[in-house]
Amino acid sequence: MAGLNRRAFLISSTAALAVSGMPALSFAQSATNGAAPTRGGTLNMLINPEPPVLVSIFQTTGPALVASSKVLEGLLAYDFDLRPKPQLATAWRTSPDGLKYIFTLRENVRWHDGLPFTSADVAFSIELLKSIHPRGRSTFANVTRVSTPDARTAVIELSKPAPYLLKALSAGESPIVPKHLYASGDPLTNPHNNAPVGTGPFRFKSWTRGANIVYERNPDYWDAGKPYIDALVLKVIPDAAARSAAFETGALDLGGENPVPLTDLPRLTQLPQLAVETRGYRFLEPLAEIDFNLQHPILKDLRVRQAIAHAINPQVVLRTVAYGYADLSPTPITPGSPYHDAKLAPYAFDTAAAEQLLDAAGYPRKAGGVRFSLTHDFLPYGDMYRRQADYVKSALAKVGIDVTVRSQDLPAFLKRVYADRQFDFSSIGVNTLFDPSVGVQRLYWSQNIRPGVPFSNAPHYSNAEVDRLLEAAAIETDESKRVALYQQFQQIVYRDLPILNLVAPRMVTLANRRVHNHTVSAQGLEGNLADVYLSA
Numbered sequence: 417m418a419g420l421n422r423r424a425f426l427i428s429s430t431a432a433l434a435v436s437g438m439p440a441l442s443f444a445q446s447a448t449n450g451a452a453p454t455r456g457g458t459l460n461m462l463i464n465p466e467p468p469v470l471v472s473i474f475q476t477t478g479p480a481l482v483a484s485s486k487v488l489e490g491l492l493a494y495d496f497d498l499r500p501k502p503q504l505a506t507a508w509r510t511s512p513d514g515l516k517y518i519f520t521l522r523e524n525v526r527w528h529d530g531l532p533f534t535s536a537d538v539a540f541s542i543e544l545l546k547s548i549h550p551r552g553r554s555t556f557a558n559v560t561r562v563s564t565p566d567a568r569t570a571v572i573e574l575s576k577p578a579p580y581l582l583k584a585l586s587a588g589e590s591p592i593v594p595k596h597l598y599a600s601g602d603p604l605t606n607p608h609n610n611a612p613v614g615t616g617p618f619r620f621k622s623w624t625r626g627a628n629i630v631y632e633r634n635p636d637y638w639d640a641g642k643p644y645i646d647a648l649v650l651k652v653i654p655d656a657a658a659r660s661a662a663f664e665t666g667a668l669d670l671g672g673e674n675p676v677p678l679t680d681l682p683r684l685t686q687l688p689q690l691a692v693e694t695r696g697y698r699f700l701e702p703l704a705e706i707d708f709n710l711q712h713p714i715l716k717d718l719r720v721r722q723a724i725a726h727a728i729n730p731q732v733v734l735r736t737v738a739y740g741y742a743d744l745s746p747t748p749i750t751p752g753s754p755y756h757d758a759k760l761a762p763y764a765f766d767t768a769a770a771e772q773l774l775d776a777a778g779y780p781r782k783a784g785g786v787r788f789s790l791t792h793d794f795l796p797y798g799d800m801y802r803r804q805a806d807y808v809k810s811a812l813a814k815v816g817i818d819v820t821v822r823s824q825d826l827p828a829f830l831k832r833v834y835a836d837r838q839f840d841f842s843s844i845g846v847n848t849l850f851d852p853s854v855g856v857q858r859l860y861w862s863q864n865i866r867p868g869v870p871f872s873n874a875p876h877y878s879n880a881e882v883d884r885l886l887e888a889a890a891i892e893t894d895e896s897k898r899v900a901l902y903q904q905f906q907q908i909v910y911r912d913l914p915i916l917n918l919v920a921p922r923m924v925t926l927a928n929r930r931v932h933n934h935t936v937s938a939q940g941l942e943g944n945l946a947d948v949y950l951s952a
Contacts, residue, residue, distance in 0.1 A: 453644045453949035459931065461941070462659060462671030463650040465796055466626065468827045469609040473541070473593050474548040476871045477826065478673060478797060478847070481588035481942050483650060486631055487528070487614035488591035491519055491538065491570075492582070494938040496695060498850055500582055501937075504533070504592055504615065505570075514577040514893065519570045525638045527594045528613045528620075535564035540595040542572060544603060550872045551849075553864055554857045555584050558891065576891040579898075580851035586699065587616070588942045589854070617643040617946040627652055637946070644949035656799050663690060663926055669950075670934055672696070672925040672941035677799055678739040684926065693925040696940020700847040701750050701855065702923060704733070704742070704804060706916040707833075707874045708841045714779070714788055715841060721913045723773035724841075725763035727815045728808065733918050737803045742919035747906040748856045750848055750920040754895075755902040760910050762918075770815045779816075787816035793833065794843040796826050800921065804843040835868040837876075845921070846871055850938075852902055853890040860909055861886050877914035 467479035471488065475481075491505040500508070507520040525533040539562035545552035546559055558574040565571065572581070584590055592615070597608050612620050615638070618631035629650040633643055651668060653659045660676045662668040663684055668675075676684060684690050706724075708715045715721060730744055746762040749755045774780075779787040790812075794805035802823070809819040824832065833839045849855025858864045858871070862878035882905060889901040909915070925941060927934055933947040 455644050457645050457950040458647040459645050460649050460669045462668050462675045465826045466652040471609045471612050472588055472591050476550045485587035485942050486618045487612040487616045489616045490587035490590050491585040498938050515574045517572040521568045525615050533615050534567040535570040537595045538570040539564050541592045550869045551854050551858045555854050577893050579893050580853045583850045584854050616944050642946040669928045669931050673923050675926050691929055693935050696935040697923045699938040702921050703848050704845050704918045710875045712840050717777050719773045719777040723770040725916050726766045726770040728811050729765040730762040738919050741922045745920040746917055748917050749852050757903040757906040781816045786818045789818040790840045791820045791822050793822050793839050801843045830870045834870050857886045875914040
């Protein structure tokens, strides 16, 4: 499975479902088939868990990206092959030396409060992303300035090439925010983070915490006639069984990133009104991992981390945690990427080796067989990471490590791990995205040790050679050299083990068949849903 590509992924997904007794994937309707879109109606879409904020200018949590991209837009969108398409930019070109990206901006676009969108908003947003976005520090590291020759032109100027940049300008990843509302005060506490004002197809109406986020149609949207639906309601349903029931009864129309327990999918997809879609995740490339706090007095010892790696069976994670909807990925660059190093195998499941390493590290078994105790936090996003945490507790008990699993809501988890750093080790999922410079570098680069910034370098890992390789790969325009640099990087972090990488989950979207055109790009449900319409 290490070399599984996207086409093989779809084939193997269908085969896996057939083996498990589930019918072959019935793809959700996502094309008009020549029919005119129907206007009106309310789309009820799951958002799970509830996002901490509704603007992704400084957030990379999946729910925040989903919520943000309906109101705020990016310069570009992307087709299923990651080719750029116009959004707020209608045209773009790169200078011959690769140091300037010139964007022609869309005319007659207005913010939801009526003020005009201009190049000043683009320049301000790119600088803001560079300073406060978890991935922006590396994505826009080479940006020296954004010049604005006129209101309809923005020029991103670089000190060094950034071969990935044109793929990093989507609404969720790099939202353009209104300068007039963000230029003063602390952007992290701006009230518009919870009541966004954008240029997108939907306007913010209300947020009832713990229940729903309501967006209404923007009648002045620049893409005349869109959106087709009158309202979009993002529903918060924490309980997994309740989510499945909501799809059965029609209370939910749409949900992504494995919205129901995978064990429920065979039953739900036999219902005539429901269908599964597997496209729309190429932009994300998700990865399940275990992050170690390298400042912890026990876990800072490499031998202890290696022992934990040997005590965890990746095949069990694949089968019983991910229910087979994943590929093994012992490196931070997933098998779907051309930069993945397939030569690196998962750490061997070997409890004897784990015991020997723990003895050598000075942690013999005491009375009762326990060597030491740790607390394990898990990302409260879907159900997979709770299952992973429970398996970690069981697996480590067999080698004398007593683990307490701690649960909390998403804001509390993010604060504990990234701001307060009051954690030992955690089960977490990250999106490694369309390019390692954007999605992977932030996790290992020492310059991204940024307390308070979610999904940055949580272990506080620092290795000068890793920094050099990442920085060199980020500006390398020769693909073969870039592959070599990223393979060297993977080999080092595989040995240093600041993070134990486990599996690359395969995501599915569940939709009522009355929902059309929900997945029309590589962003999937992180797209703006301007094309969605409902049939009777």
